[in-house]
Amino acid sequence: MKxxxxxxxxxxxxxxxxxxxxxYAAVASIIERSDYSAPYRTPLFLxxxxxxxxxxxxxxxxxxxxxxxxxxxxxxxxxxxERVLLKPMISLPTPYRGELVMxxxxxxxxSLGMSVRRHDDMLQARSHAVTxxxxxxxxxxxxxxxxxxxxxxxxxxxxxxGIVVGSSKPDIEDSYGKLEVGPWAGGLSGAxxxxxxxxxxxxxxxxxxxxxxFVELRTARGDLLASGHVYANRPLRHGSxxxxxxxxxxxxxxxLQTPSGAGENEVLLDYIPGQExxxxxxxxxxxxxxxxxxxxxxxxxxxxxxxxxxRVRVHIASGPASPADASxxxxxxxxxxxxxxxxxxxxxIERLTSYARLSVVDDxxxxxxxxxxxxxxVGLSLAIFAPYRTVRVxxxxxxxxxxxxxxxxxxRGEPGFPARVERALAGAVKGxxxxxxx
Amino acid sequence: xxxxxxxxxxxxxxxxxxxxxxxxxxGFMFGKERLNALALLATAIGIVPHVAAVVGRWVRLGxxxxxxxxxxxxSFALLGSVAFLLLALRIQTLRVAGTALMPIAFLALGGAxxxxxxxxxxxxxxxxxxxxxHVAFAKLTYGSLITGFGLAxxxxxxxxxxxxxxxxxxxxxxxxxxxxxxxxxxGFMFLGIMIAAGAVWANEAWGRYWGxxxxxxxxLISWLCYAAVLHARLTLGWKGPRFMWxxxxxxxxxxxxxxxxxxxxxxxxxAYLTGP
Numbered sequence: 001m002k003x004x005x006x007x008x009x010x011x012x013x014x015x016x017x018x019x020x021x022x023x024y025a026a027v028a029s030i031i032e033r034s035d036y037s038a039p040y041r042t043p044l045f046l047x048x049x050x051x052x053x054x055x056x057x058x059x060x061x062x063x064x065x066x067x068x069x070x071x072x073x074x075x076x077x078x079x080x081x082e083r084v085l086l087k088p089m090i091s092l093p094t095p096y097r098g099e100l101v102m103x104x105x106x107x108x109x110x111s112l113g114m115s116v117r118r119h120d121d122m123l124q125a126r127s128h129a130v131t132x133x134x135x136x137x138x139x140x141x142x143x144x145x146x147x148x149x150x151x152x153x154x155x156x157x158x159x160x161x162g163i164v165v166g167s168s169k170p171d172i173e174d175s176y177g178k179l180e181v182g183p184w185a186g187g188l189s190g191a192x193x194x195x196x197x198x199x200x201x202x203x204x205x206x207x208x209x210x211x212x213x214f215v216e217l218r219t220a221r222g223d224l225l226a227s228g229h230v231y232a233n234r235p236l237r238h239g240s241x242x243x244x245x246x247x248x249x250x251x252x253x254x255x256l257q258t259p260s261g262a263g264e265n266e267v268l269l270d271y272i273p274g275q276e277x278x279x280x281x282x283x284x285x286x287x288x289x290x291x292x293x294x295x296x297x298x299x300x301x302x303x304x305x306x307x308x309x310x311r312v313r314v315h316i317a318s319g320p321a322s323p324a325d326a327s328x329x330x331x332x333x334x335x336x337x338x339x340x341x342x343x344x345x346x347x348x349i350e351r352l353t354s355y356a357r358l359s360v361v362d363d364x365x366x367x368x369x370x371x372x373x374x375x376x377x378v379g380l381s382l383a384i385f386a387p388y389r390t391v392r393v394x395x396x397x398x399x400x401x402x403x404x405x406x407x408x409x410x411x412r413g414e415p416g417f418p419a420r421v422e423r424a425l426a427g428a429v430k431g432x433x434x435x436x437x438x
Numbered sequence: 439x440x441x442x443x444x445x446x447x448x449x450x451x452x453x454x455x456x457x458x459x460x461x462x463x464x465g466f467m468f469g470k471e472r473l474n475a476l477a478l479l480a481t482a483i484g485i486v487p488h489v490a491a492v493v494g495r496w497v498r499l500g501x502x503x504x505x506x507x508x509x510x511x512x513s514f515a516l517l518g519s520v521a522f523l524l525l526a527l528r529i530q531t532l533r534v535a536g537t538a539l540m541p542i543a544f545l546a547l548g549g550a551x552x553x554x555x556x557x558x559x560x561x562x563x564x565x566x567x568x569x570x571x572h573v574a575f576a577k578l579t580y581g582s583l584i585t586g587f588g589l590a591x592x593x594x595x596x597x598x599x600x601x602x603x604x605x606x607x608x609x610x611x612x613x614x615x616x617x618x619x620x621x622x623x624x625g626f627m628f629l630g631i632m633i634a635a636g637a638v639w640a641n642e643a644w645g646r647y648w649g650x651x652x653x654x655x656x657x658l659i660s661w662l663c664y665a666a667v668l669h670a671r672l673t674l675g676w677k678g679p680r681f682m683w684x685x686x687x688x689x690x691x692x693x694x695x696x697x698x699x700x701x702x703x704x705x706x707x708x709a710y711l712t713g714p
Contacts, residue, residue, distance in 0.1 A: 019663075021662055158646070207560065231562055232562040232563040232565075246645075361645050366641060370634075380627050381627060415612035
């Protein structure tokens with residue numbers, strides 16, 4: 001275990017793992033594909049990410065140990081006193097003696113924003129306690145970020161659900177056209193998601209938001225949980241559930257009268273981007289022996305795209321229907337009109353309306369990820385701009401007079417810091433017009 | 439302010455930046471302090487029409503300079519020039535860094551002037567206060583990293599020509615090395631915040647905080663590159679020339695994430711630069 005930990009906290013391994021992940025991502029981004037995230041589910045990437053996470057955790061552990069050691073080493077010991085005496089980084093003569101020199105040094109160290117403690121003839125100054133935490137906090141936040149992201153991916157669900165205006169669907173697997181559920185996810189909420197209306201040109205904050213569905217989220221019993229217009233940057237939230245508007249289109253609600261009974265079907269038609277036409281969509285009807293009776297495909301006759309479509313074109317074929325199929329029957333129908341499909345089946349257009357395709361995400365990890373982002377940023381800021389700094393000053397009364405010895409430590413080894421300390425000390429202990437305590 | 443006035447002001451800024459770049463380079467080559475001072479003055483003069491053009495466009499279009507190649511790059515050039523001017527006024531020995539930075543500002547603004555200048559609309563996906571946060575940190579990121587890049591070049595030039603009159607006035611090696619580190623580290627932190635702000639915004643706009651879209655991916659690659667550079671310095675002791683070369687080598691990656699990805703890839707993110 002110790003060997004593994006030592007290997008993982010190796011700075012070289014950390015640097016090379018970071019480089020390897022970056023190189024992998026660069027190569028993966030060059031290969032053209034429709035699913036951008038596919039290369040990041042491969043065993044190679046997962047292995048690299050695991051190595052990076054483990055290395056970050058080992059570094060966090062190492063830095064925490066170092067922090068504790070550093071904190072403890074701040075206790076003034078005879079050895080610490082010896083180090084300042086024998087190997088001072090700064091050594092200044094002073095005409096002052098006794099209490100006065102201690103007071104002046106104390107004041108100069110405080111002017112550097114440090115807190116000062118006194119131990120006999122030695123002064124120990126250090127930056128605020130929180131500055132020692134920068135690097136460990138940053139690395140622990142990154143480590144936890146890895147863990148929370150992975151747990152979030154394993155337990156989240158995300159799906160697309162098309163809902164005809166004026167209706168609702170329960171948050172269950174069958175309601176989704178496309179659904180991805182993490183292997184550790186609990187069941188879906190079962191809440192009712194309804195779209196009472198779509199506002200075709202919704203304006204909010206003086207910005208036109210385009211077509212915006214008004215979404216209601218209710219319990220299975222019908223109690224309202226949340227509601228509101230949903231558009232880009234304005235999802236509907238309830239607990240860990242987030243509902244976005246993914247797209248919208250036209251919906252055809254048809255009833256089918258067959259020899260064996262009656263039923264209703266919803267056909268969702270997506271607009272083709274930049275055109276006044278929709279992607280044809282439909283269904284195949286089967287007879288009692290499961291043999292196909294007819295295929296029905298819907299699209300639009302030429303008409304304005306304003307959300308108030310009143311007619312639909314129906315392509316009816318005995319085989320697979322296609323708008324290009326010359327043998328297919330073609331008929332334009334309005335609401336309430338019917339067509340005979342043969343074999344005793346009659347199709348009636350009940351409603352021509354619109355639908356909203358909603359993206360429904362249930363992910364508890366998102367707020368925790370945001371918090372960890374913030375914690376990492378604070379830790380990094382501390383590590384870079386306010387690292388831990390200590391100064392130990394010893395006043396030595398020797399045969400050559402009184403001297404002030406100082407040992408300076410800066411968490412990041414900033415070259416200007418010892419010079420700043422020296423300037424501050426020199427200003428405080430050099431001779432001048434003040435009284436001397438001798 | 440009309441578009442014609444704006445374009446005239448921008449071309450004035452391009453010309454004066456070009457003059458500043460030439461003065462910096464000639465001053466550097468011949469070690470002339472006076473030319474260096476003139477170049478700094480030219481930088482300050484060039485900033486005036488540049489600010490006027492950016493503000494005029496902001497008022498006319500009703501949104502800040504963050505949509506389209508022209509706006510994005512010209513605002514980076516402006517902020518870079520202002521940051522350099524402030525730095526050079528505060529630490530006079532750093533003036534010579536203009537030899538590396540002002541040609542970049544001139545080329546960036548000149549390049550931006552070749553792009554279409556029509557205003558892009560603030561789409562519903564862009565209409566969010568996260569846009570301001572994201573863009574502000576992007577500007578801080580690029581400002582810090584480009585300044586670090588310029589100072590790193592100065593460090594390496596002085597290593598080659600330690601007796602150069604202007605270069606010898608730069609802060610000593612240890613201080614300059616630390617200054618480059620601070621700019622790179624600050625850029626790294628701002629880049630991290632920019633990515634995090636982008637992730638929060640993506641979740642609000644599209645319902646996912648990360649989708650491995652090319653711009654997201656290349657922003658992460660940039661962050662990882664700088665993480666490696668900083669790690670190498672802090673844990674492997676890369677100081678001096680090695681660190682400078684690393685800081686220089688990492689910049690093209692982050693510039694590709696800013697400009698290259700939106701041009702090369704067909705990404706939903708690219709709309710901010712190339713339009714929908």
